[in-house]
Amino acid sequence: MTSRHSPLTTSGRCTLVGAGPGDPELLTLKAIKAIQAATLLLVDDLVSDEIVAYARADARIVHVGKRGGCKSTPQEFIEKLMIMAVREGENVVRLKGGDPFIFGRGGEEVEHLRAANIDVQVINGITAGLAAVTSLGVPLTHRQHAHGVVFVTGHAKPGDQGTDWRALADTAHKAKLTLVIYMGVSGAGRIQNELLTGLPASTPVAVIQNATLATQRHITTTLGQLTDAISASGMASPSIIVVGDVVSGVAAAQELPAQFRAA
Structure with a gap:
């Protein structure tokens, strides 16, 4: 039996967050709230340290670099990691440079999450x-x-x-x-x-x-x-x-x- 003081670990969630072009002052309030609530952040290469600094102290931060012309984390690995973490009860934020739905492969990630019966929220960023x-x-x-x-x-x-x-x-x-x-x-x-x-x-x-x-x-x-x-x-x-x-x-x-x- 689960203690009333034990954290729930059966129903995580996932949010794709647009980190904008780099200047942390261009983040939306909704994006900041999502970053602050995350237990796991999967961070793209172009997201600045000043933006990642909004994460809570006990959040796990995993850098999954995506930069043209450089070695990148395979997209399939990122998608599997998101699904696995949500199923383990994590509050996952996929933190992307710019906007998730403008050349950010956010559409592909949403499709894979929904295929795994995981609801996903998208928070726009300035492209x-x-x-x-x-x-x-x-x-x-x-x-x-x-x-x-x-x-x-x-x-x-x-x-x-x-x-x-x-x-x-x-x-x-x-x-x-x-x-x-x-x-x-x-x-x-x-x-x-x-x-x-x-x-x-x-x-x-x-x-x-x-x-x-x-x-x-x-x-x-x-x-x-x-x-x-x-x-x-x-x-x-x-x-x-x-x-x-x-x-x-x-x-x-x-x-x-x-x-x-x-x-």
């Missing part, structure tokens, strides 16, 4: 694509410059051809869309060449690295000069590439040679 361009003082949409925005990944699943950049460029040009490209720095050469089939070489582009963090930096250039500008500046992951006329409102980056700056 890096939004925070990055906001940090430069410009919008993603604008009545004059951009009638919509497309969030797209530059990193295709193995065996998948990925984004049809030519079709996207044509649509973006005709519909006046801002393109926000995640995980695109390593494939910038191909992305640039494909986008140039439908967008002018003079299209403004910004690349923002480590958005909202103290180490944030950015460059502004044009689509025709994108890869040369990335190479000249040493920009690297994690970075967001923003393509479209809204970028024309960003002051030219001082760290780039003049020939790579947008007019």
